[in-house]
Amino acid sequence: MSEPIAILPPQTLRVGTAGFAIGIAIVAVIAAAAVVGNSLVPYDPFTQDLGNRLKPPFWMEGSEAGHLLGTDQLGRDYLARLVYGARISLLIGIMTVITSGLIGITLGILGGFFGGRVDDFVLFAITTRLSIPVVLVALAVVGLMGSGLGLVVATLGLLLWDRFAVVARATTMQVRNHDYVSAAWCAGASMPHLLIKEILPNIASHLAVVATLEMALAILLEAALSFLGLGVPPPLPSWGLMIAEGKDYMFFSPWVIMIPGVALFVLVLGINLVGDGLRNLLGSERLR
Amino acid sequence: MLRLIARRLVLGLLVAFTVMTLAFLLTRLSGDLAVSIAGPSATQADVEIVRKAYGLDRPLYVQFFAWTGRAIVGDFGQSYFFKDSVANLIQKRLPITLTLGLVGLSLALIISLPLGILAAVRENTWVDRSVTMFTMVGQAIPSFWLALILMIVLGLQLGILPISGTGTWQHFVMPGIVLAFTAIPALTRLTRSGMIEAMASDYIRTARAKGLSRARIIFKHALRNAAIPVVSIAAVQLGFMLGGSIVIETVFALHGVGYLGWESIAKNDFPVVQAVVLVLAVFYIGLTLLADILNALLDPRLRTG
Numbered sequence: 403m404s405e406p407i408a409i410l411p412p413q414t415l416r417v418g419t420a421g422f423a424i425g426i427a428i429v430a431v432i433a434a435a436a437v438v439g440n441s442l443v444p445y446d447p448f449t450q451d452l453g454n455r456l457k458p459p460f461w462m463e464g465s466e467a468g469h470l471l472g473t474d475q476l477g478r479d480y481l482a483r484l485v486y487g488a489r490i491s492l493l494i495g496i497m498t499v500i501t502s503g504l505i506g507i508t509l510g511i512l513g514g515f516f517g518g519r520v521d522d523f524v525l526f527a528i529t530t531r532l533s534i535p536v537v538l539v540a541l542a543v544v545g546l547m548g549s550g551l552g553l554v555v556a557t558l559g560l561l562l563w564d565r566f567a568v569v570a571r572a573t574t575m576q577v578r579n580h581d582y583v584s585a586a587w588c589a590g591a592s593m594p595h596l597l598i599k600e601i602l603p604n605i606a607s608h609l610a611v612v613a614t615l616e617m618a619l620a621i622l623l624e625a626a627l628s629f630l631g632l633g634v635p636p637p638l639p640s641w642g643l644m645i646a647e648g649k650d651y652m653f654f655s656p657w658v659i660m661i662p663g664v665a666l667f668v669l670v671l672g673i674n675l676v677g678d679g680l681r682n683l684l685g686s687e688r689l690r
Numbered sequence: 691m692l693r694l695i696a697r698r699l700v701l702g703l704l705v706a707f708t709v710m711t712l713a714f715l716l717t718r719l720s721g722d723l724a725v726s727i728a729g730p731s732a733t734q735a736d737v738e739i740v741r742k743a744y745g746l747d748r749p750l751y752v753q754f755f756a757w758t759g760r761a762i763v764g765d766f767g768q769s770y771f772f773k774d775s776v777a778n779l780i781q782k783r784l785p786i787t788l789t790l791g792l793v794g795l796s797l798a799l800i801i802s803l804p805l806g807i808l809a810a811v812r813e814n815t816w817v818d819r820s821v822t823m824f825t826m827v828g829q830a831i832p833s834f835w836l837a838l839i840l841m842i843v844l845g846l847q848l849g850i851l852p853i854s855g856t857g858t859w860q861h862f863v864m865p866g867i868v869l870a871f872t873a874i875p876a877l878t879r880l881t882r883s884g885m886i887e888a889m890a891s892d893y894i895r896t897a898r899a900k901g902l903s904r905a906r907i908i909f910k911h912a913l914r915n916a917a918i919p920v921v922s923i924a925a926v927q928l929g930f931m932l933g934g935s936i937v938i939e940t941v942f943a944l945h946g947v948g949y950l951g952w953e954s955i956a957k958n959d960f961p962v963v964q965a966v967v968l969v970l971a972v973f974y975i976g977l978t979l980l981a982d983i984l985n986a987l988l989d990p991r992l993r994t995g
Contacts, residue, residue, distance in 0.1 A: 421826075529701065530708045533978075535933030535970040538951050539716065542963050545955035546719050622832055626937050629834050630952065645835060652838060653846050663835040671830035678826065 806881025
């Protein structure tokens with residue numbers, strides 16, 4: 403399947419791995435912050451302190467000692483909320499990728515392996531899915547059923563499986579005629595064994611690239627939904643929600659939208675760099 | 691060629707019908723629509739009146755066929771909130787979303803085509819790497835956040851553009867820039883990889899061997915072939931942009947179809963929600979169909995399909 407790494411020109415490889423390393427570092431730092439951050443920050447992300455509202459972060463004048471990134475419009479510590487928000491973003495990203503991956507990979511492998519009618523159905527499902535406006539439908543579902551973390555994950559998972567299906571289908575088609583598949587078949591392997599133990603491991607690396615793309619997309623979409631007030635419900639500090647809550651104050655205190663926005667940007671950039679690094683290692687430019 | 695178009699048309703209609711079914715089911719997800727329309731302070735009797743008035747007491751399949759039957763001829767029923775026909779509402783809002791989409795796509799093409807070509811002809815140099823980095827950064831910026839930053843900088847600090855509303859052409863500049871940003875990374879990368887592939891092909895080697903100038907090779911021979919996937923992706927991207935403009939329209943209070951969808955979700959105005967989902971899907975389907983036809987026209991090898 404993938405070409406050996408040595409074939410790539412050395413320059414591409416070096417830059418690719420540098421970006422890869424930076425991406426991994428970014429994601430690792432944010433993940434660590436998400437896991438242990440709230441036990442290190444001395445404030446609770448939900449405790450309001452109305453006497454201490456909209457204090458600026460430490461590099462600006464008038465900042466409050468202790469509140470490193472200042473406080474929000476209700477006096478809640480911004481760093482504590484930011485760190486808690488990382489947890490929400492990562493959780494949504496990971497859970498969505500698991501859900502959408504299960505759907506998309508199953509459809510893609512079935513379509514790619516069996517071809518014919520099955521493949522026609524899978525292609526139709528992909529085409530239909532692509533024609534559905536994701537943001538609007540996600541907003542409508544959350545709007546009609548009430549906001550909540552689980553619902554956001556379920557909605558995004560049901561909507562973002564298309565790229566998994568496309569890539570799983572294409573790569574399955576490439577590997578299904580390989581000798582080891584026929585060999586396993588002749589040795590009497592069952593169909594589930596063939597698909598899960600022979601096909602899946604051999605297309606897994608391509609799917610990993612898709613997983614990073616979808617994770618980044620899911621995190622951005624959750625932020626957009628929460629920003630519009632139809633994602634993660636308050637007082638949970640989703641980064642999108644923090645930007646929405648800060649919007650009314652942004653002309654006088656721009657940092658209230660800058661801080662969560664930069665966090666979101668850095669996390670998504672990190673995930674994309676990891677994905678790009680993986681893609682370069684695989685040497686598959688064609689995977690978009 | 692005609693066979694290809696006919697086949698795509700049938701497929702498109704099937705997809706549209708499936709989306710229609712899904713849009714209908716979507717608005718029934720909330721459980722009892724009559725309760726949500728009547729509002730939290732309604733009594734049981736009020737709910738029953740609403741249920742009767744909107745025909746929600748009929749069996750689900752009757753409601754479905756009644757809706758699809760009329761939707762096919764462009765009658766999407768009455769909006770509960772706006773007290774106007776849904777078709778009218780969409781007709782009024784559609785030009786704004788289409789204008790935004792076209793402004794966004796034009797800006798995106800103006801930026802991503804030269805960048806993609808530049809990166810391809812300078813493959814593996816710092817130019818190429820900067821362009822790649824630019825697309826990575828562009829991909830990671832949340833569009834609604836970029837919108838707010840533009841509002842602060844262009845609207846407040848420099849004061850050169852209006853912050854929100856629909857009135858004049860200036861109102862489309864900032865939303866257009868933000869929308870363009872959502873398409874630039876994909877279009878740039880595609881132009882780049884298309885150009886790289888074209889530059890490595892046999893006909894370019896032949897053109898070089900003939901002694902043609904570098905500019906002539908790049909613009910006459912390579913670009914024409916690299917343009918094929920870009921043209922079709924641009925059409926598809928426009929479909930995505932129309933669907934994705936909801937966030938941008940909401941941030942800038944630009945009264946297009948996306949904003950209409952957002953308003954009606956907030957107001958539980960489900961006939962409008964259904965119709966907006968369907969209209970955006972039909973646009974996407976139409977644009978992909980157009981992309982397929984354009985592709986076939988540009989590349990004779992695809993005409994047999």
